[in-house]
Amino acid sequence: MREAGQILGGVIHELKGSLKSGVTTKAVDTIAEDLIQKANVIPAFKGYRGFPGCVCMSVNHEVVHGIPNERILREGDIVSMDVGIIHKDYYADTAVTVGIGKIGDELQQLLDVTRESLHRGIEQAQVHNHLTDISAAIQKYVEKFNFSIVKEFVGHGIGRNLHEDPEIPNFGPPHQGPILKAGMVFAIEPMVNLGTWQTRILEDGWTVATMDGKPSAHFEHTVAITKNGPEILTLCPQ
Ligand code: MG
Numbered sequence: 001m002r003e004a005g006q007i008l009g010g011v012i013h014e015l016k017g018s019l020k021s022g023v024t025t026k027a028v029d030t031i032a033e034d035l036i037q038k039a040n041v042i043p044a045f046k047g048y049r050g051f052p053g054c055v056c057m058s059v060n061h062e063v064v065h066g067i068p069n070e071r072i073l074r075e076g077d078i079v080s081m082d083v084g085i086i087h088k089d090y091y092a093d094t095a096v097t098v099g100i101g102k103i104g105d106e107l108q109q110l111l112d113v114t115r116e117s118l119h120r121g122i123e124q125a126q127v128h129n130h131l132t133d134i135s136a137a138i139q140k141y142v143e144k145f146n147f148s149i150v151k152e153f154v155g156h157g158i159g160r161n162l163h164e165d166p167e168i169p170n171f172g173p174p175h176q177g178p179i180l181k182a183g184m185v186f187a188i189e190p191m192v193n194l195g196t197w198q199t200r201i202l203e204d205g206w207t208v209a210t211m212d213g214k215p216s217a218h219f220e221h222t223v224a225i226t227k228n229g230p231e232i233l234t235l236c237p238q
Pocket of ligand 1: 189
């Protein structure tokens with residue numbers, strides 16, 4: 001899983017470099033497919049329950065599960081890219097939200113707070129903590145800024161399957177759920193909205209968007225719990 005995470009970190013790093021005004025989300029997905037093929041690993045999302053792309057590309061008010069399409073990215077947009085791969089029968093899963101060119105201050109804060117909330121959650125992924133210590137740390141940080149947390153979609157265990165137990169909500173009281181042990185691996189993934197927490201599914205049957213049309217951000221890492229603390233497996237090279 002460490003190897004899988006390292007490969008995926010490299011893929012998402014390259015994808016970030018490909019994002020610019022004038023590019024379609026479909027073109028970014030094609031780049032991802034090439035990178036994944038070159039790395040000799042399998043795209044985990046392509047064909048998953050019929051999903052057509054390698055990357056979920058969710059723009060502005062889209063939260064998660066956006067289908068790559070002919071939409072052209074423009075300066076001021078924010079775009080979430082969520083990618084998974086399979087390497088030697090193990091999965092890795094990561095997501096990042098990136099601004100195209102110059103974005104507004106409020107959007108920048110939404111991105112910064114969502115990224116930091118992921119790290120606050122990861123800090124709690126410690127042996128002897130309870131599962132929901134992760135959830136509570138994320139919620140506590142996000143709500144300081146009056147942003148809202150998506151409730152219908154949550155993080156998850158990951159290993160030989162993309163989605164394993166337990167579910168990891170990004171909200172709720174601490175000190176509940178299973179006690180964490182070394183060797184557990186989680187995909188922790190806060191989805192944070194500028195407006196209401198509520199979402200709806202668009203007509204394509206996949207794309208999740210905010211109910212009020214306001215923007216949303218999403219960051220995710222695959223994280224192993226070790227006796228020396230949390231280890232982020234999907235770190236991007238600098
Ligand atoms: Mg995930």
